[in-house]
Amino acid sequence: MLFGSKQDEDETVVAMLASALRRDISFGLLRPDEKLKLNALRQRYGGSNHSMRETLRLLSAEGLVAATAQRGFRVTSATPQDQQDILFMRVQIEKMALERALRLGDVAWEGRILAAHHAMRHRETLVQEDLSDLAALEWDNACRGFFYSLCDASASPRLLDTQQKYYDQSRRFRLAALREGRLDFAQRAAQHHALLEAALARDTGTALGLLEAVITTELKA
Known part of the structure; x- marks a missing residue:
């Protein structure tokens, strides 16, 4: 039960963070091709390093964020x-x-x-x-x-x-x-x-x- 509760809590945090980042990408507050640095994102949106990484992986799967080997994450382009x-x-x-x-x-x-x-x-x-x-x-x-x-x-x-x-x-x-x-x-x-x-x-x-x-x-x- 304890492990299940912690997992549910983590998933809730990731869902909230993903919703906030989706919104800001949609309105251009996070600009196309902008680099997404964990520390800056945590200061702006909250969450832990782990939850923010999971959020970025989720948004990467959705095509809103691009993951680059050795370079981290960035907002996808919008040409x-x-x-x-x-x-x-x-x-x-x-x-x-x-x-x-x-x-x-x-x-x-x-x-x-x-x-x-x-x-x-x-x-x-x-x-x-x-x-x-x-x-x-x-x-x-x-x-x-x-x-x-x-x-x-x-x-x-x-x-x-x-x-x-x-x-x-x-x-x-x-x-x-x-x-x-x-x-x-x-x-x-x-x-x-x-x-x-x-x-x-x-x-x-x-x-x-x-x-x-x-x-x-x-x-x-």
Whole structure:
């Protein structure tokens, strides 16, 4: 029991640290290619050397941090080429997952899509009036929920894990576009509604084409 409690405590600390670092990477407070030194990170976020190393390993697995042999850790780069490659991977993974979900999804899945779309639309309305960090993250999480819901009947946990990984890697670019006023919310609403309707109709060709269009639109924002 004692060992289990200590392990649970360590995992909680790592989860909290990872959440804080994800947030600051997403908003650019930890800049692309910035070196991540343990002592500086501990002074800023707390935690022990062990918990911070575990946090950085976790974020490395998620693709937000890069580990370099003998050089420690750094924030991954965020060039236009990085954005293009991340969105390319999102298209491939999410189209694969959506195609399976359209074949395997039941009525409960359709309900989850409708609920996630409603939540996203609500957050899109709010974020246009409130660009605080909290509102921006809640908006992006609602968008994440919608795209996850489209894929979650794919019956492949590994495919879903990969989908979430690349969605999260694209967050920095999306939040930058939001803050700089480069998002066309009317266009987004129309695209998302059309995608929802195609998914509910089990129109595979249309749904996959719309999904790709929605994701690649982020490159133009």
